[in-house]
Amino acid sequence: MNGKMKRTVLPMVVVVLVSGCATGIGGWLSPSQSVAVSEVRRGLHCGTDTDETRLTLLDSADAAQRWADQRGAQLSGEDRLAPTGRFVMVEMGARPSGGYGLAVSAAARQRGNQLMLQATFFTPTPDTLATQAQTQPCVLVRLPESPVQGVRLYDQSGTLRAAADRAHDSD
Template sequence: MSASRLKALTAGVVTLLLSACALRGWIGGGEAIRVTEAGRAQLCSAEDDTSRVHIFDSPAAVIDWQERTGIRLAEFKDLERGRYALIEMGQRHTGGYGLAVSREARIVGNTLRLVATFFSPKAGSMRTQMITSPCVLVHLTEGDYVGVEVYDQNGELRAASQGAR
């Protein structure tokens, strides 16, 4: 990838991340908390095009999932104690797709609401012909919540999960 293309891509990512952060109004109410990214991959375990979120109760549960799937998102020594959420975009048949999770989240009732930006290639653009399934692993701040919901940059619910794996 050329330096100018990388620079343009980086600027686009920053813009979209900021727009996701600006959406906090519609995710509304509740207690504001921070989440931090712990890992990411362009090829996760998705077998269809459905977006999903999975909750892990501990770093050991994350490591167990990584060993079962062969996908390395994080090293055990780098994982903080606490819960994690794996947000999967779903399987795509070309490159150019991506996912970024906002650091700002909200606890509303007993649900943690995350905001993610779902990237898609521009129509008619050149892209690699390979299956991708982007995913992001985030460390969840402790709080009084059970379920996790993931909303996209347009405010649409993309995935929801209750409980832990």
């Protein structure tokens, strides 16, 4: 390939690669905006049947209450949830003892209809005195008013821990 051809082809290749990244998988170069979320309830015994981190999208306060009732989850926090609004239940997963927990940051990012949450996961140190009973930590998070079709949860090291997408509906 001669010098003139290299100068012509190389910029075209770069443009194609960059445009493919911007419109392709995940649209990671598309702009995102800061949005606020809030933890409204939390618990240590949430009836989780797996050790995997899990997200459940809930369309209303009634749906959140039904989720808790079906699981026998013991949640504390806001006594009465506003009847409107959407939520996500973040489950850390079943753990062999106390000392485990998670905290979801109020600062989230939204790109299109995808919400990215950041959480800090806590694990007991070997010298921590903790109950030897199994725990299943969970946090109920109020979502922003903007449309959310999917939620991604990242831990403090930036690792994707869980994802959930709602079925497409008419809203």
